[in-house]
Amino acid sequence: MSTPDAPRLRRHRIDWEAASLELLFKALTALAVLFLLAPSVIVILTSFTSSASLKFPPPGLSLRWYVALFDADQMQRAAWNSLQVAFWTTLISVTLGTAASLAIARSSSPWIRAADVLFMSPLVLPALAFGFASLIFVYRLGFRPNLPFLVLAHVVVCVPFVLRTTLAALTQLDPALLDASTSLGASPWMTFRRVTLPLIGRGVAAGGFLAFMASFDNVPVSLFLADERTEVLPIHLWQQIETNLDVRTAAASGLIVLFTLVLMIAAERFAGLTRQLR
Amino acid sequence: MDGNAAPSRTAALRQLSQAAHRGHDLRLEQITHRFGDGIAVNGVDLHVTGGELVALLGPSGCGKSTLLRIIAGFISQTAGRVLFDGALVDHLKANRRGVGIVFQNYALFPHMTVAENVAYGLQAHHWPKERIAPRVAEMLDLVHMNAFAERRPSQLSGGQQQRIALARCLAIDPKILLLDEPFGALDKNLRLDMQIEVKRLQRIAGITTLLVTHDQEEALSMADRIAVMNKGRIEQVAAPTAIYDQPASLFVNQFVGTTNVFAGEVIEISAHYVRVRLDGGAVITALPGSAFSVGARIIVTIRPHHLRLAPSTGSDGMPGVVKTVLPLGPEVVYDVETAGGRGVKVVVARDADLAPVEIGQSVHLVPLALHSFRIFAA
Numbered sequence: 001m002s003t004p005d006a007p008r009l010r011r012h013r014i015d016w017e018a019a020s021l022e023l024l025f026k027a028l029t030a031l032a033v034l035f036l037l038a039p040s041v042i043v044i045l046t047s048f049t050s051s052a053s054l055k056f057p058p059p060g061l062s063l064r065w066y067v068a069l070f071d072a073d074q075m076q077r078a079a080w081n082s083l084q085v086a087f088w089t090t091l092i093s094v095t096l097g098t099a100a101s102l103a104i105a106r107s108s109s110p111w112i113r114a115a116d117v118l119f120m121s122p123l124v125l126p127a128l129a130f131g132f133a134s135l136i137f138v139y140r141l142g143f144r145p146n147l148p149f150l151v152l153a154h155v156v157v158c159v160p161f162v163l164r165t166t167l168a169a170l171t172q173l174d175p176a177l178l179d180a181s182t183s184l185g186a187s188p189w190m191t192f193r194r195v196t197l198p199l200i201g202r203g204v205a206a207g208g209f210l211a212f213m214a215s216f217d218n219v220p221v222s223l224f225l226a227d228e229r230t231e232v233l234p235i236h237l238w239q240q241i242e243t244n245l246d247v248r249t250a251a252a253s254g255l256i257v258l259f260t261l262v263l264m265i266a267a268e269r270f271a272g273l274t275r276q277l278r
Numbered sequence: 279m280d281g282n283a284a285p286s287r288t289a290a291l292r293q294l295s296q297a298a299h300r301g302h303d304l305r306l307e308q309i310t311h312r313f314g315d316g317i318a319v320n321g322v323d324l325h326v327t328g329g330e331l332v333a334l335l336g337p338s339g340c341g342k343s344t345l346l347r348i349i350a351g352f353i354s355q356t357a358g359r360v361l362f363d364g365a366l367v368d369h370l371k372a373n374r375r376g377v378g379i380v381f382q383n384y385a386l387f388p389h390m391t392v393a394e395n396v397a398y399g400l401q402a403h404h405w406p407k408e409r410i411a412p413r414v415a416e417m418l419d420l421v422h423m424n425a426f427a428e429r430r431p432s433q434l435s436g437g438q439q440q441r442i443a444l445a446r447c448l449a450i451d452p453k454i455l456l457l458d459e460p461f462g463a464l465d466k467n468l469r470l471d472m473q474i475e476v477k478r479l480q481r482i483a484g485i486t487t488l489l490v491t492h493d494q495e496e497a498l499s500m501a502d503r504i505a506v507m508n509k510g511r512i513e514q515v516a517a518p519t520a521i522y523d524q525p526a527s528l529f530v531n532q533f534v535g536t537t538n539v540f541a542g543e544v545i546e547i548s549a550h551y552v553r554v555r556l557d558g559g560a561v562i563t564a565l566p567g568s569a570f571s572v573g574a575r576i577i578v579t580i581r582p583h584h585l586r587l588a589p590s591t592g593s594d595g596m597p598g599v600v601k602t603v604l605p606l607g608p609e610v611v612y613d614v615e616t617a618g619g620r621g622v623k624v625v626v627a628r629d630a631d632l633a634p635v636e637i638g639q640s641v642h643l644v645p646l647a648l649h650s651f652r653i654f655a656a
Contacts, residue, residue, distance in 0.1 A: 176385035182372045183350055183379045184399035185450060194398070198389045 040257055047250035054245050065251040072248055078236035079252075082216055085147065085232060089154040089215040094208045096155070097162025102196070104163075105170040116163075123160040127220035130157065135224040145225045150232075153225050154215045161214060162207035169203025202272055209267040213260065301328030301484040302363050302453040304349070309358035311344055318344040319355070320510035329484040331477070332515075333497035336507030337533065342490045345507075346456050349488065351375045362453055373402070378452030378485075382459040384443040386431035392418070392442050393427040399450040417445040420479070437468045444476065448483060455480065455487040461496055473500055494534045498522065506530045528577055528654040537579045538622045541656060544574045551648065554578055558618035560596040564651035575656040582625040584650035587612065587635050588642040595644040598622065600635050610634050614643060 042056055047065055049058030069075065104116045122130060134153045138145055173196065181191040197204075222232045237253070240246040304326040311319040319341040326332045334342040348355045351372035360367050367375055386395050396414045405413070418424045421441035431439055440460060447455065460476070461469045477500055480487050491497050497504045498518045505515040506529070514526035525531035532539065545561070546553040552566045554576065562578065570576055590597060601621065602613035605628060612624040612635065622643060628634070635641060645651055 174383070174385065176381045176383060177387060179350075179352060179372075180379065180381060180385035180387075181398070181402075182352070183375075183377055184446065185373050185376075185402035186398070187373060187402070190402060195387060 043250055043253045044257060047247075047254040049247065049250075052247065054247055054250060065247045066254070068248050069251050069255070072252075074231075075233070075236055075240075075248065075252060078231045078233045081147070081226075081230055082233040085151055085154060085222075085230075086212050086215040088151045089158050090208050090212040092151065092155045093158045093162045093211040093215075094204060097159045097207060097211075098166050098200075098204050100159070101163050101166040101170060102192075105167060119163055120160045122157040127157055127218075128223075131221040131224035134221070138225070145227050145230070147230050150222065150225045150230055153221045154218060157218065157221055158211035158214045161210035162204065165203045165207035165210070166200060169200035173199050202270075205270065206267065206272075209263065213263070217256075301330075302486050303328050303361075304454055304486055304488070305359075305361040305364070306345075306349070307359040307361070309345065309348060309355050309360070311341075311348060311353070312356045317510055319348070322358070322507075322510075322512050324505055324512060324515065326486055326488060328486055330502050331480055331487040331489060331500060333489040333491055333501035333504045334507055335491055335494060335497040335504050335534070337492055340507040341510040342492075342507050343458070346379075346458055346488065346490050349454065350377045350379055350456060376450070376453040377456060378447035378450065378454070379456045379458060380440070380443045380447055380460045382462055384431075384436075384439045386439055386442055386446070388431055391428050391430060392423065392434070395431065395442055396446045396449050399446060403450055413449060417449045418442075420448070421445045421475075436464050437472055440464070440472055441475070444479065448479070448485075452485070455483075455485045457487060457489045457491075459491055459493075460489070461491075462493070469496075476500070498534070504534075506533060508533070525652065528579065531579050531652060531654070535581060536623065537581050538585075540578045540620070542576055542578055544570045544572050544576055547572055552653070554653070556596070558596070558616050558620060560617060562596065562645070562651060563648060564653055565649045570653065570655075577654045577656050579652045579654070580645060580650050582611070582623040584646050585622070585624045585643050586626055586646060587614070587624060588644045590640040590642050595642040596622070597640065597642055600637050600639045600641060603634055603637055605634060614641060616643065 046054055046056050046058055048061045048063065049055065050060035050062035050064065051058060100115070100119060104112055131153065134149070134156075135145065138149050143149065177195055177199070178191055181195045182188075186194070217234050218232075219234045219238070222235050226232050226235055233252070233256075237249045240249045304324075306322055306324040309319055309322040310317070322341075322345060324332070334345060336342050344353070347353045349360055351367070351370060351374075354368070362375075386392075387398065390398070393414050396417050397410050400410045400413055414427070415424065418427055421444055423438065423441050423445065426434060426438065426442075431442065434442065443460075457476070461472055464472055473496065489497065489500060498521075501518060503515060504518055504521045506513045506521060508527075508529045514521060514530050516524070516526075521530060521534050525534065528539075531537050540556045540558070542554045542556040542562075544552060545555050547566060547570070550566070551563050552570065553561055553563050555561050556578065564578065587600075588595060596616050598614040598616040600612055601615045602611075604611040604613075608628060609625050610628050612626070614622045614624055616622050624643060
């Protein structure tokens with residue numbers, strides 16, 4: 001007697017389970033979105049304040065702090081430094097990362113695997129420790145921290161992004177295409193330029209975008225390797241907040257959010273960023 | 279050759295048949311290739327004369343693809359020599375060998391148009407710009423694909439992609455053409471059309487061709503000669519009919535066409551025949567082939583077409599009971615269970631006037647001729 005009833009009962013219970021699970025996931029997602037967006041929204045709203053303090057909600061709205069950015073020489077210099085560092089970091093990371101991933105994808109040697117792990121390690125190792133270590137390293141070499149060293153250190157932590165996206169693109173690349181190119185008489189360089197690069201280009205571009213962003217808002221490495229002259233934007237903003245609660249930092253943050261959004265939309269359009277990262 | 283001439287099929291054909299006179303000769307000498315502990319190709323000798331189409335036929339993992347990659351120059355063999363026209367090519371990199379390959383998935387460059395795909399090899403060979411466009415048009419004309427020059431490969435059907443792959447490959451006038459399972463991805467009707475088309479182009483071009491395939495029908499229908507490969511070795515090289523009718527080994531016999539296999543023991547040998555007792559108990563008479571002594575354990579095979587069903591009154595042949603009858607249009611396929619429970623396939627032409635033998639009927643299986651049986655060492 002109990003046998004025919006059992007499936008119905010169980011089905012009933014599963015329905016409840018599924019419903020509550022779905023509710024739970026929806027709640028968690030909403031919470032996650034809230035936590036991700038809320039800080040940015042608060043900063044942007046605050047940046048439009050008319051008052052002289054970082055108060056939320058703002059008592060009145062104005063653009064005075066954005067206007068004030070025009071006179072913020074130090075902040076502008078820091079932003080220019082950050083852009084320069086991010087540009088060179090991206091250029092070098094893309095070049096080295098692409099070259100490394102080509103070798104890694106092509107070889108099955110255990111040494112190459114080891115190199116892969118080594119190149120990826122900055123992603124998991126504490127960047128603070130790496131920043132400190134590189135500062136000691138630079139001094140031991142007899143130098144003082146400067147822009148080239150800052151760029152080099154950024155390259156170390158940004159290469160993994162290029163490596164991952166390019167390797168992912170390379171695994172999608174049909175090796176028969178490379179064989180076809182070779183058998184048609186193409187040199188390795190021609191094969192790379194005409195076949196490999198166009199087909200993995202989006203992966204490389206996605207990695208370049210990530211590397212750029214990672215360099216642009218890197219704090220732990222810059223903290224050690226940036227000095228007065230090479231001060232970068234995130235560090236400068238941090239110091240402004242710490243010393244005098246400068247409202248201009250909110251305006252600068254607003255601009256950074258806008259800048260990032262524009263870059264992301266561009267990356268999505270031209271490189272299909274989210275598809276490359278999947 | 280006038281590169282500026284209006285592209286026409288006749289021009290392309292004329293040029294290709296001029297190439298026919300220099301069909302290149304391919305020779306493999308004692309090619310051996312090891313991967314770690316495994317041996318993929320084991321002492322292969324093969325000579326393909328100019329303009330000939332030879333099929334490398336074998337199951338997957340038999341080493342045929344490795345052999346193809348060695349000829350193309352993608353991998354270097356562990357031992358042995360590859361010669362084109364008697365000249366060693368082992369030192370030549372893959373992009374300098376002049377070997378054209380049509381890949382199983384065609385390997386067309388997805389980010390280029392059809393015309394760009396065909397032009398690619400010409401650019402790689404540093405053809406002057408003004409000669410490339412006419413040559414591309416010529417090649418597309420040859421494979422009846424002019425109308426598709428500006429399409430992307432993804433917009434083409436499988437058969438069309440294959441035509442482009444072939445045009446791209448022939449454009450650079452390769453010495454040797456390698457076809458790597460080229461028809462595997464096509465549906466059955468199209469496959470036959472493309473086989474005819476490829477064979478036509480190969481004939482016109484007179485280009486020495488190696489067709490790598492695991493499909494026996496493909497090999498039988500297309501090749502001038504077939505080299506059957508198994509476990510890294512070539513078991514037999516012969517014309518398709520010889521491969522089918524006089525298989526040199528049990529493997530060839532079983533791999534090419536279907537066959538019934540029996541184990542047995544030689545019980546009598548004379549100058550004209552050999553008598554074998556099959557493990558089921560039946561005694562059969564065959565022609566003496568290789569040297570076997572009385573008492574030797576052997577394998578006897580016979581193709582389903584070489585058996586007929588006789589009423590179970592005579593004592594000749596193998597007794598059995600019909601288990602399955604499949605009338606397949608012009609033929610009827612019978613599955614007959616013989617002594618010892620072994621199922622034997624028999625295919626006979628269907629006689630419209632005679633009703634097929636029915637299921638459950640006792641019959642005797644009789645060979646059409648003594649030479650229908652083939653005997654191999656067990």
